[in-house]
Amino acid sequence: MSIHPAFKRLFGLGLLLATGWLIAAYGEDTAQIPPSESASIREMSLEQCLNTAMQGNHRRRASKFAVIMAEAQHRQALSGYWPQFHGMVGYEHTSQSPDFVFPASSMSVPAQAIHVPAGTALVTVPAGVLGPTAVQLPVSTPAETIGVAAQKLPIAAQDIKLMDPDSFVESLDMTWLLYDGGMRKGYREQSAGLVDMMKAESRRTDLEVVDSVKRYYYGAILARELHQLGNDTLARMEATLNLTQSMYTNGAGKVKKTDFLDNKVVVETMRSMVAELEKNEAMAEAALANTMGLAWTESISPADKELPYAPFKGDLDKLVSTAYEFSPDWAKIEGGIRAAEGAVRTERSGYFPKLALKGELHSWENHYEAGLATPDNKEMWSFGGGLDIPLFSGFLTRHKVEEARARVEQLQEQKILIKEGIGVQIKDVFLGLRAVEKSYQATLDAMTAAQENRDLNTRAYENELAETDKVIKSELVEALMTAQHYKTQYDDLALQSQLCLLVGKEVLKSLAMTP
Numbered sequence: 183m184s185i186h187p188a189f190k191r192l193f194g195l196g197l198l199l200a201t202g203w204l205i206a207a208y209g210e211d212t213a214q215i216p217p218s219e220s221a222s223i224r225e226m227s228l229e230q231c232l233n234t235a236m237q238g239n240h241r242r243r244a245s246k247f248a249v250i251m252a253e254a255q256h257r258q259a260l261s262g263y264w265p266q267f268h269g270m271v272g273y274e275h276t277s278q279s280p281d282f283v284f285p286a287s288s289m290s291v292p293a294q295a296i297h298v299p300a301g302t303a304l305v306t307v308p309a310g311v312l313g314p315t316a317v318q319l320p321v322s323t324p325a326e327t328i329g330v331a332a333q334k335l336p337i338a339a340q341d342i343k344l345m346d347p348d349s350f351v352e353s354l355d356m357t358w359l360l361y362d363g364g365m366r367k368g369y370r371e372q373s374a375g376l377v378d379m380m381k382a383e384s385r386r387t388d389l390e391v392v393d394s395v396k397r398y399y400y401g402a403i404l405a406r407e408l409h410q411l412g413n414d415t416l417a418r419m420e421a422t423l424n425l426t427q428s429m430y431t432n433g434a435g436k437v438k439k440t441d442f443l444d445n446k447v448v449v450e451t452m453r454s455m456v457a458e459l460e461k462n463e464a465m466a467e468a469a470l471a472n473t474m475g476l477a478w479t480e481s482i483s484p485a486d487k488e489l490p491y492a493p494f495k496g497d498l499d500k501l502v503s504t505a506y507e508f509s510p511d512w513a514k515i516e517g518g519i520r521a522a523e524g525a526v527r528t529e530r531s532g533y534f535p536k537l538a539l540k541g542e543l544h545s546w547e548n549h550y551e552a553g554l555a556t557p558d559n560k561e562m563w564s565f566g567g568g569l570d571i572p573l574f575s576g577f578l579t580r581h582k583v584e585e586a587r588a589r590v591e592q593l594q595e596q597k598i599l600i601k602e603g604i605g606v607q608i609k610d611v612f613l614g615l616r617a618v619e620k621s622y623q624a625t626l627d628a629m630t631a632a633q634e635n636r637d638l639n640t641r642a643y644e645n646e647l648a649e650t651d652k653v654i655k656s657e658l659v660e661a662l663m664t665a666q667h668y669k670t671q672y673d674d675l676a677l678q679s680q681l682c683l684l685v686g687k688e689v690l691k692s693l694a695m696t697p
Contacts, residue, residue, distance in 0.1 A: 223467065227485040228399050231474055235395045236388070238475030245380075245387040252380040256373035262366040265358035276347040282553070286339040293332040300325040344553035349546065356541040363534025364527045371524025378517030386510035389683045391473070396679040398470040403484045404672045405459070405466035408665060412456040415661040418636075419449045422653055425644065441650040448654055489671040491622065494615045494678055501612070501685065502605045508686035515600050519593045526586040532579035536570040604684065611681045618674045625667040632660040 226234070236242065300323060307317045359366070426445045429437040467481040474482065506512045542564045548555040572579070636656040642648035 222479065223481040223483050225483045225485050228396070230485075231395050231399055231470065231482060232392060234476070235391050235474040239391050239473070240475055241387055242384075242391055245384040249377070249380045249384050252373070252377040256370070256377050259366070259369040259373040262359065262369065265356055268355040268357075270351070270353045270355075272351045274349045274351070279347050279550075280344045280554075282342045282344055284340040284342065287337045289335040289337060291330075291333050291335060294330050296328040296330060298323075298326050298328060342553060343550065345548045345555040346550040349548050351547075352545040354543040356539075358539045359536065360539060361535070361537040363531035363536065365531035365536075368524045368526070368528030368531060371527060372521045373524075375517045375519070375521025375524060378520065379514050382510045382513035382517060385686075386514070389510065389686060393679045393683040394473045395470070397676050398466065398473050399482075399484050400489060400672055400675045402463070402466040402470050402482070403486055403489050404668055405463040406484070407488065407668050409456070409459040409463045411661055411664055411668070412452070412459045415657060416449070416452050416456050418640075418657055419445075419452055419654065422640070422643070422657065423449050426650055429646065436646055437650060445650055445654060448658075489668060489675065491671050491674060493619050493622075494674070494681075496612075498609060498612045502608050505604055505608060505685035506601070509604055509684065510686070511600055511604065515593060515597045519590060519597065522586065522590040522593055526583060526590060529579065529582040529586045532572060532575070532582065535572065537567065538570075539565075539567050541565040607684050608681070611677050611684065614677045615674065615681075618670055618677060621670045622667075622674065625663065625670045629660070629663040629667045632656070632663040636660040 302320050302322050304318045305321045307319060309316045311317075423442075423445050426437055426442050430439060430442045464481065467483055468478070470482045470484075471480040472478065476482070544562050544564075546555075546560045548560065636653075636659070639648050639653045639656040643650070643653045
């Protein structure tokens with residue numbers, strides 16, 4: 183008997199679901215990681231996987247460094263409130279000593295009369311003139327007037343050395359900004375808002391890592407269960423094939439060769455499907471190790487043998503209203519608004535003057551003691567203040583303030599969108615959990631009925647009371663219903679993990695909900 187086309191389509195659907203569900207379980211981002219034949223496989227519980235991921239995941243480390251950078255920027259903004267000191271030490275050698283040349287000139291002297299009064303002068307007479315020894319004689323001089331004509335006195339050019347060619351300079355500068363119109367406060371608010379944003383982003387990264395580990399962990403369990411389900415189904419179908427061959431060879435002719443060939447096609451197709459499921463199980467374990475930050479040669483086998491199921495219980499309104507306290511997206515947009523408001527304050531400071539104190543200590547060492555290298559020039563200090571008053575900048579400050587205010591308004595609108603978006607996302611997950619809760623019992627009943635139907639058809643076939651295609655169909659339907667039930671369990675766990683990602687695990691704890 184030939185297999186009905188609808189039955190073949192059902193079998194193809196089962197193959198598609200079994201492989202497609204697993205790909206969805208561990209995502210496309212790690213679907214290209216090939217498992218190594220020599221990969222080491224370790225068995226770990228979910229708690230151990232989470233602890234390892236918190237220590238080894240590189241995304242988490244990168245987010246922590248982003249927080250450190252933001253905090254450093256905040257401390258940079260706070261440094262503007264302190265006086266700024268700057269020291270300098272220098273040495274300079276010139277090719278020759280600096281000098282200054284006075285050019286040649288002349289000095290005009292006017293005509294004048296020089297009056298010499300009368301007086302007495304002592305004249306020394308050498309020895310041998312009036313006696314054997316020198317004699318001093320008083321001589322009287324009359325008063326007289328000496329006339330001097332006008333004349334010009336030439337002055338030659340002079341080359342004056344200023345300093346030695348080697349100089350050592352030490353200086354200490356101080357600047358202290360006393361008033362800035364709110365500029366430093368604005369920078370402080372911007373950097374503080376950035377710190378809050380990076381902390382929220384880091385917390386979101388932590389939640390994403392936890393969500394990924396949970397989904398990959400349960401996805402690996404799902405892959406193992408599907409692989410085991412494929413092996414069990416293949417074993418039953420091989421037994422059916424052997425029975426069909428025996429009935430075809432030794433029976434009374436009710437089972438034909440076409441039944442045996444159709445059965446063999448299905449068995450071999452199932453065998454190829456089991457090989458694909460085996461590969462998917464290895465890929466799921468490798469994906470779990472990858473998201474934990476382990477090497478590509480590592481694989482993690484979940485310690486749990488089957489998917490747990492715990493119905494989610496909670497109130498949607500209370501969950502949404504409390505989520506704003508813990509949602510990283512909400513904290514991030516609030517930090518962004520604070521930073522934008524700080525930017526408004528910073529730009530508005532452009533309207534106000536800036537007042538600062540300035541001081542300097544200066545020391546100059548030069549071995550020359552003349553020219554410029556005098557003691558007064560070698561050591562000195564100065565102290566003063568400055569006032570920078572903005573008068574007109576072509577309306578630049580006003581336009582900067584308008585731009586900053588528009589950015590604040592934009593973030594305020596985005597905050598409303600995020601508020602509504604968080605509520606919609608939580609509602610979608612919440613309704614999904616309610617649907618999964620209903621599907622769980624339905625798929626469980628369907629799986630139980632399919633198992634009973636397969637058992638009845640197998641026993642009837644052994645007594646030649648059932649057709650071959652009905653037996654094969656019952657076996658495939660049982661595999662499909664079992665896979666659907668496993669998938670329903672995984673969907674419940676994945677949705678609960680997504681809820682933790684949206685609102686944070688703290689909310690679930692505070693509301694005493696199942697995580």
